[in-house]
């Protein structure tokens with residue numbers, strides 16, 4: 001590649017990055033006091049952040065975001081990262097939510113099998129190197145799945161742990177716009193919404209799992225712990241990497 005072409009590409013990328021950052025600032029101001037439903041309507045129907053997918057783990061509280069999105073646009077592209085390590089209960093809960101909410105565009109994204117063969121042949125990489133396991137089973141597959149999308153919607157909330165206390169509605173990830181419509185909802189808001197709409201409970205919640213990911217890295221929590229304290233317990237790891 002010639003120096004001029006490279007310079008033009010860099011300039012183009014810079015302009016693109018600046019436009020995305022400006023849009024995030026504008027959206028944050030415009031929807032500062034908006035409800036989760038209003039933000040989802042603006043993003044999914046009015047496409048204020050461009051083409052956007054929703055990423056869901058179909059975990060403990062996922063039903064709220066999925067139900068809200070289904071009211072606005074049931075064919076919203078929903079990305080589910082099929083790591084190969086989910087609880088059987090999560091897979092059955094996923095089926096149930098898809099049927100009950102009439103979701104028509106759920107995409108199961110799997111890791112690259114050649115990479116798995118090379119790095120995690122025995123399937124126990126999570127024991128020795130959880131960061132690498134998350135990278136090949138979650139981070140890289142999501143990166144590939146988001147190609148062609150301008151942004152993605154997450155179900156993160158401020159109350160989930162101290163690292164999320166200042167989570168905004170709109171973020172610039174450096175490559176995409178991240179939308180967090182539930183950011184300001186409390187655990188009580190979530191519970192009330194689920195009760196009002198009679199949403200199905202993930203079967204593991206009743207067994208002390210308020211936050212649910214892959215089975216090797218998810219443990220029950222006590223009443224005085226953060227809801228995500230059971231994730232990667234004892235490993236000093238709090239996020240899988242898709243939000244870093």
Ligand code: SF4
Pocket residue numbers: 083085126129130131133134135137138213214215216217240
């Ligand atoms: S959560 Fe655990 S099993 Fe799942 S991808 Fe990350 S390290 Fe691997």
